[in-house]
Amino acid sequence: MSFVIQNKYTFFGIAAILLWSSVTALIRDLSELFSPTGGAAMIYSVSAIFLMLVMGVPKIKHYPKRYLIIGGILFVTYEVCLALSLGMANSRYQAMEMAIINYLWPALTILLSVILSRNKVNILVYPSILLAFSGVAWCISGDQGISINILLHNISDNPITYFMAFFAAIIWAIYCVVTQKISNGKNAITLFFIATAITLWVKYAFSHEPSFHFTTQSTLTLLLAGIIIGTGYALWNQAMIGGNLILLGTLSYFTPVFSTLFASVYLSISLSASFWQGVILVTLGSLICFLVTRAKAKP
Template sequence: MGFLTKNKFTLYGVAAILLWSCLVALLRDVSELFSPIGGAAAMYTVSAVFLILVMGLPKLKGFSKRYLVIGTLLFVFYEVCLALSIGMANNRHQAMEMAVINYLWPTLTILLTIIVGRKKVSLWVYPSMFVAFLGVAWCIAGDAGISVNTLANNFADNPATYLMALAAAFIWAIYCVVTQKLSNGKNAITLFFTVTAVSLWIQFAISNEAALTFSINSSITLLLAGVVVGSGYALWNQAIIGGNLMLLGTLSYFTPVFSTVISALYLSVSLSVSFYQGVVLVTLGSLVCYFVTRDKPQKYNVKVTT
């Protein structure tokens, strides 16, 4: 009990990372049970309600207007792009490719930080970034081997999802850089989830998707998905209070590995060795980038997501 009490905030963070690693599998499952837009709208609604019950309604007076406007827009665009890229993928394997593309965000965050800060960095940063991008290409190409034709053919198979996944990675990188300066250490996650749910319902209303039909099994899955995602953010909100941010920051960079393993098991997807190799390359590239650019531990501010 002494260990648990002493390290409870760090354990909250570990639990949050593991819960976020379930997001891809649950998003895909919900989209198959309902529809890509409608399923995502329902899931984010459950998450928003859960966060309101656990964390309470957001007190907007405590936030700067710039943070509320810019942060909300970036968060909503990110979540919509991520959810729809996974939900609209042609199959489960392609949905996992979308997830790997999304996990370029740590590398892109560091790249944007370097550009905005205009600070000198280790030369190791650039080959590390190349390794991360190479990992994504490795996953997409599969056993066919990396070539321009292979990548182009895969992209042409469903360009909208690939573009949304790549857009999500860039948007979240911008979110991490911008909100670190605007948030003053505060978190409007409940508001962000609520607006995300509303925007998805609006998209669903103007789409051609059929009305949602519920069964006992689909309802349980929807409830589970919403609570799991909401719990991840709620636990992370506690983790940053007194957790070991250096450890959690490092562990968060292994999310692509956790997510791939969990998704493959949950969705019963058989992945090739090259796919796992690509995921490892993405993780390794991001991790090296992090270590060669990080500030001193006490100044480190962790930004993690799905």
């Protein structure tokens, strides 16, 4: 019976990973249908409403204050930077580069954990992290090969989006490490989604983005995106209760591959061989980091 229950929760986790893999494409699509800030504000509003319907209306008093303040600021900052970096990219191809930069967060999380830990770590951690960064550089450089001049030239085309994507990866790494210590096992994801939506609406109010024009297609895409993001978080929360965490942790490191594959089909993007090679390097670097640190921690 316990095996069946664990399988159910593990399935929830796998479903969450697959749902999250569609987020990049959906956010980019809605930024084109509406606007970068306005589209993101509506996505997180729909997700927040959906989470409240599924998980209930959260009560602030049930959460540690430090977790709400520190965790909330980190979460909102991450989501805003990620959504805007995808929406403000000059093209769909560049949006894919933003997504891959964001997937540096697993390697950065492990690096931050290593820095903060006093324990000895496997020496393979450092080349693995370097491998993940090399993958991002490979994606951005394209078929011309990795070169500092080429990287700087491509980044100078839209520096603010590259900065936001990389900053988002750093912030999420910090969030993963910090909230584990201060959350006391609580999950305020619904509150954090509400705060993210409010922040984006405030930014939209002070922006010069155009007003919304709703069509049947854009409305359905908006509802689909909001429900998918909300469902992903809700399922992952359930998966953490009784799923196979080792399997789910390993599978989560393949999200860049799933995300790139889905986005290339959904957004009709033809990605170069070098881009796919970069995606694989990012995935392998993060996965090796996870495996060697887990192997070191196991004894």
